[in-house]
Amino acid sequence: MPRGFGVGPHWWCNRFQDAGFRITVPRQAILDLLNRTHEHLSAEDIYLEVHKIYPAIGLTTVYRTLELLVNMGLVFKFDFGDGRARYELSQGPGTLKHHHHLVCTGCGRVIDYTEFIEQEKELVHRTERELSRKYNFKIDSHQIQFLGLCHNCQKENK
Amino acid sequence: MPRGFGVGPHWWCNRFQDAGFRITVPRQAILDLLNRTHEHLSAEDIYLEVHKIYPAIGLTTVYRTLELLVNMGLVFKFDFGDGRARYELSQGPGTLKHHHHLVCTGCGRVIDYTEFIEQEKELVHRTERELSRKYNFKIDSHQIQFLGLCHNCQKENK
């Protein structure tokens, strides 16, 4: 395996082995990038970034890897309305605190917020429990986002 | 204007006139459909349905009208992860009670739920107020969705 910063044995290796998936350079590189970035990266963002270190990795592999990671529950996939999916690591040491999103419908900017998450947590858990029971649904995750106009876009649309 | 069920003067006409938009057959037909349907229609769903009554209306117009309606705040646009946008009327007499979504990541089925909306409302309002202030954001709407597996998909993945 080629040498690169941060590539080596990691907490996710067991998850891969237990599930029978191989630990490959592209997978490590992508997980490693997600682990040290706290932005909302698109598949292409990830491709371009990973490509700097491993030029052999193709965009197709990025898409396939992200799909795998989402299915494994290691990565969250979001849609902020600009026509491309965004990805965020869901767990691990480098992960951001549990948060939700504030999306500007003017310019597409996304702000992570962590306020009220505590108060929210109880309500969310209660809702999850009830909905699981009532609709016979196995709930894995939730998404909350507020849509509106950021400071700059408010001025422009005034 | 051709004759069709439900087409005629409606509550949304003022909204159009005040904003300087014209009231046209395609716009009325699309609003009318959204008003009497409580499903999560895609642009193509809407096109096919409207097309039955007004075969002259094209898919492009459907997209353009939906964009307009979303911008006017008359329609909500959702992404349930299947690669196509879904639309729901946000207001008016035919509108469903305020609700959120439970999305099956296995088959894509979407359930509207209205439980806990009341408890949620207070938290959401408080969060909105605080986030508006802190981030100088003008919040227009919010989306909450739970992701998981529906009854059938749980059985298959067991």
Added chain:
DNA sequence: ATATCTGCAAAGACTTTGCATGAGA
């Protein structure tokens, strides 16, 4: 009358698929 709206065709953007080669375990 005239600025807005529409439909068609074509283009654009993101994502997925087919297939032969390459690489983990």
Added chain:
DNA sequence: TCTCATGCAAAGTCTTTGCAGATAT
């Protein structure tokens, strides 16, 4: 060794754009 994973190219989908003709006010 022997599947699983990858890369390239091509195809597939959904959505947007250009432009001439039609329409609402």
